Amino acid sequence: MLGLSRIRLNAFETGGMKPTAILTCILVGAGLLSNMVLDSPFGAPMFPVFGMIFFISVVATRNFMRGVLLTVYRNAKNRTRVIIYGAGQTGQQLAAALRTDNAVVLVAFVDDNPRLQSLTVSGAPVYASSRMKDLIANKSVDRVVLAMPSSTPAVQARIAMRLREMGCEVHALPSFAELIQQKDLNKRSSPVSLDDLLGRNKLENELPEVAESYHNRCILITGAGGAIGSELCRQLVACKPARLVLFDHSELALYNIEKELQDLDVTQGIELISILGSVCDPVLCAKVLHDHKVEVVLHAAAYKHVPMVEKNEIAGLNNNVLGTKTLADAALKAKVSRFILVSSDKAVRPTNVMGASKRLAELVVQDLATRADKTRFAMVRFGNVLGSSGSVIPLFEEQIARGGPVTLTHHDVARYFMTISEAARLVLLAGSYSRGGDLFVLNMGELVPIKKLARQMIEGAGYSVLDKNNPDGDIEIVVTGLRPGEKLIEELLISPDMLTTPHPKIMRAQETYLSELEMANAIKDLRIAVEGSDEEAARAVIARWVEKTREPSREPLQIG
Numbered sequence: 001m002l003g004l005s006r007i008r009l010n011a012f013e014t015g016g017m018k019p020t021a022i023l024t025c026i027l028v029g030a031g032l033l034s035n036m037v038l039d040s041p042f043g044a045p046m047f048p049v050f051g052m053i054f055f056i057s058v059v060a061t062r063n064f065m066r067g068v069l070l071t072v073y074r075n076a077k078n079r080t081r082v083i084i085y086g087a088g089q090t091g092q093q094l095a096a097a098l099r100t101d102n103a104v105v106l107v108a109f110v111d112d113n114p115r116l117q118s119l120t121v122s123g124a125p126v127y128a129s130s131r132m133k134d135l136i137a138n139k140s141v142d143r144v145v146l147a148m149p150s151s152t153p154a155v156q157a158r159i160a161m162r163l164r165e166m167g168c169e170v171h172a173l174p175s176f177a178e179l180i181q182q183k184d185l186n187k188r189s190s191p192v193s194l195d196d197l198l199g200r201n202k203l204e205n206e207l208p209e210v211a212e213s214y215h216n217r218c219i220l221i222t223g224a225g226g227a228i229g230s231e232l233c234r235q236l237v238a239c240k241p242a243r244l245v246l247f248d249h250s251e252l253a254l255y256n257i258e259k260e261l262q263d264l265d266v267t268q269g270i271e272l273i274s275i276l277g278s279v280c281d282p283v284l285c286a287k288v289l290h291d292h293k294v295e296v297v298l299h300a301a302a303y304k305h306v307p308m309v310e311k312n313e314i315a316g317l318n319n320n321v322l323g324t325k326t327l328a329d330a331a332l333k334a335k336v337s338r339f340i341l342v343s344s345d346k347a348v349r350p351t352n353v354m355g356a357s358k359r360l361a362e363l364v365v366q367d368l369a370t371r372a373d374k375t376r377f378a379m380v381r382f383g384n385v386l387g388s389s390g391s392v393i394p395l396f397e398e399q400i401a402r403g404g405p406v407t408l409t410h411h412d413v414a415r416y417f418m419t420i421s422e423a424a425r426l427v428l429l430a431g432s433y434s435r436g437g438d439l440f441v442l443n444m445g446e447l448v449p450i451k452k453l454a455r456q457m458i459e460g461a462g463y464s465v466l467d468k469n470n471p472d473g474d475i476e477i478v479v480t481g482l483r484p485g486e487k488l489i490e491e492l493l494i495s496p497d498m499l500t501t502p503h504p505k506i507m508r509a510q511e512t513y514l515s516e517l518e519m520a521n522a523i524k525d526l527r528i529a530v531e532g533s534d535e536e537a538a539r540a541v542i543a544r545w546v547e548k549t550r551e552p553s554r555e556p557l558q559i560g
Contacts (some may be wrong), residue, residue, distance in 0.1 A: 136168050
């Protein structure tokens, strides 16, 4: 598991004593039988005594030799001393696996859960994370293994940075995404750099055209401070672009991503430019593209939370649809080389305003692609990303930290999941494949039942689920009912027609789009509705132009 040579020393316990006892009985029985058949000089009582001496000698010798060898390994200089960060179910499974590796010694657990601190778990004491510095110094710790599969990349990054400052090597177990796919926990962990913990995977070496697509270019990322936008920034710096233009309407988000990138050694030689503003501002968009000679646009800025957009329809449609139209028009006029829209699975047969706004944004980009001469437009559609703001992972973590309950909207609700790092990497890959007007769909794997996810997160945090089968459990799972506009199961495709790409996880969808005249009418009607804050008129536009949505209503949009 830890990449070390393994030497097994099996304890001589009940499993070894039983066959020895059987062998002893056979020998004693054979001796007594031979004494009866042959004229032996030994009396019958001698054989049971011999059996006892034989049994005790074998057991004592085996345990003595095992003790000697264990002492040698314990005192060996190359024995790795390990602390497991996380004393939940995952950490305990790791501790059990480490018992078979005598080149490793488990020193202690560290956990932020006060209920586990000061306890002994799997034979090792549990300490608070505040004592980590003293533990590493006083117990000569070589390595810390992060057993926190449900934690967000940002949380793990902060922990890893702090541990490295203490002079400790950091390894990590599989991510939560791998665990929910029921992969074997007892797999080799690997040294994890800070970039790895943040998901800053390098683009695949077998596709050199990917890095070439971004190397030494000026790249604009909208929504740069968001979950996907910030991860795109982190991965792009590995491609060594000449300039990154960070565009966001949130001052705090923009400050955070700018500061993070400035602190990375890999960004040396890359010009970082921060733009505070909205993609709905046509003058600003045109100025930014022109002044900084932008060659590639990655448009990740969007309002994405279904309940929030459902309550603020005009703002959502203005930002997601008209903002995309404004930026894409500016990119077309500036002759930007490539424009990539980050879309969502909620755009497929939407039942809510947010999903409908993303589908309209796709139609906007598809329309411009039909008459773009210099600019290659593309869209990338995928499902939920683990750990993004507003997703179930941070919500469940917060609810578990409070002691529950963990809330589900429905027993059978299921979603596609992908790590932020993988989603961002595939967006960059897909962008490099664009020929113009492409709608790329990412392979999200299997649907994950959210109830199963909640249960695994509760157990992974060291608690048990409170239900009718376990009335003494710690945390209850409560069903609250589907939210307005929420789907039970998300989809990724409108049409089943798909084409392959050079990457097995990226497919090219073939879907219908609006004509130039139809798109112009849709945008004109939507702009009138937005400028007049007319929600009914805005919903009429959605119902007319987006696939399988019904006539406008104050009720959540339904599939027709």
